[in-house]
Every structure is written in structure tokens, then in C-alpha cells.
Amino acid sequence: MCHKKQSTKIKKCSCGLKLDEAKRSxxxxxxxxxxxxxxxxxxxxxxxxxxxxxxxxxxxxEAEAKRMVQKKERRIFDMLPESQMTFNELTEWYLDLExxxxxxxxxxIKIKLDIFNAEFGNRVVSDIKPVDLENYQSxxxxxxxxxxxxxxxxxxxxxxxSLR
Ligand SMILES: [Zn+2]
Numbered sequence: 001m002c003h004k005k006q007s008t009k010i011k012k013c014s015c016g017l018k019l020d021e022a023k024r025s026x027x028x029x030x031x032x033x034x035x036x037x038x039x040x041x042x043x044x045x046x047x048x049x050x051x052x053x054x055x056x057x058x059x060x061x062e063a064e065a066k067r068m069v070q071k072k073e074r075r076i077f078d079m080l081p082e083s084q085m086t087f088n089e090l091t092e093w094y095l096d097l098e099x100x101x102x103x104x105x106x107x108x109i110k111i112k113l114d115i116f117n118a119e120f121g122n123r124v125v126s127d128i129k130p131v132d133l134e135n136y137q138s139x140x141x142x143x144x145x146x147x148x149x150x151x152x153x154x155x156x157x158x159x160x161x162s163l164r
Contacts, residue, residue: 005031005043008057023057030060034067037076038088038122087128088121 002015008030012018022028030046046063047054070079074096076089091113094100103109119136120128 026055029054030057030063032060032064032067034064034071036079036086036089037071037074037092038086040086040122042080082125085125086122087117087125090125091117091121 002013002017004013004015006013011020019028031043032046033041033043036042044063044067045054046052046056046060049059049063049066052059052063067079070076074093076085076093080089095106095110095113100106100109116136120132
């Protein structure tokens with residue numbers, strides 16, 4: 001069984017399989033591809049959606065439509081398991097919360113997150129290790145940018161955890 005992933009417009013796979021026939025006999029599994037709000041491309045198997053048939057193009061369109069609505073409504077927690085989210089995505093979601101927007105410290109929070117995301121924005125949240133945060137903190141201290149922080153030993157790492 002061939003696992004090559006290709007456009008639905010292609011008629012014949014390089015392995016020789018005639019795709020239109022294969023689709024009719026439900027031998028082709030569909031995937032959807034789209035961009036996340038931060039620009040990363042993401043691919044998902046239609047079969048991974050609950051209640052959707054992986055072998056049906058109409059279900060593939062349904063899966064795609066579902067993601068587009070969630071994207072428009074910025075419901076990234078519905079789009080992604082938390083473990084696959086980047087800090088940019090998490091930040092975008094967080095700064096868009098009405099109760100966060102109402103905070104007096106909103107601008108300061110935003111500046112701090114921008115600085116943090118310049119380093120970690122494209123990283124997936126679950127991939128960051130405590131040692132990454134420690135290195136980041138010492139780097140910022142070396143650069144003399146750490147002096148605004150209080151003596152809180154948990155520093156940036158604590159801020160990250162409370163975001164999740
Ligand atoms: Zn093939």
C-alpha cells in the first residue's frame with residue numbers, strides 16, 4: 001500500500017495506482033493542509049477527526065471547513081492539541097482574551113512576551129525544556145536586560161507556566 005501524499009488533482013500516482021478508480025473504491029485516505037494563524041503549515045489526516053470517514057472527499061472538505069471556522073474565530077485550542085502549539089500562537093490567543101485586554105499591565109505584558117517570543121516564538125511549547133529557559137535567563141542577564149526583573153528566582157519560567 002502506497003503512502004504517498006499528493007494533490008487531489010493528480011490522476012495517477014508514481015507507483016502506478018490510478019487515483020480516480022482508487023477513490024471510487026475507497027482506497028484513498030484524505031489529508032487536509034492549511035496554515036495556522038502564525039503561518040506554519042499543518043497537515044492532518046481526516047481519519048483523525050472524530051466521526052469523519054478518512055476515505056471520503058466530502059468528509060475531507062468538512063474537516064477543512066471546520067478548521068477554517070476555528071481559525072477565523074481564533075479557537076486555536078480546538079485546532080491543536082496544546083502540545084503542538086507554538087509560543088506565538090499561545091501569545092496571540094492570550095493577548096486576545098477580553099479579560100487580559102482589560103488589565104492595566106497589558107502593554108507591559110505584551111512587551112515582555114514580544115521579547116520572549118523573539119527567542120522562543122516559533123518553538124512548540126512542549127519542546128521547551130527548563131534548561132532552555134535557564135539559558136535564556138542568563139543570556140538576558142549578560143546582555144543587561146535582566147535588571148528590570150524583581151528578585152523572583154522563578155523569573156521567566158514562572159511566567160511561561162502561568163500562561164499555559
Ligand atoms: Zn502511489
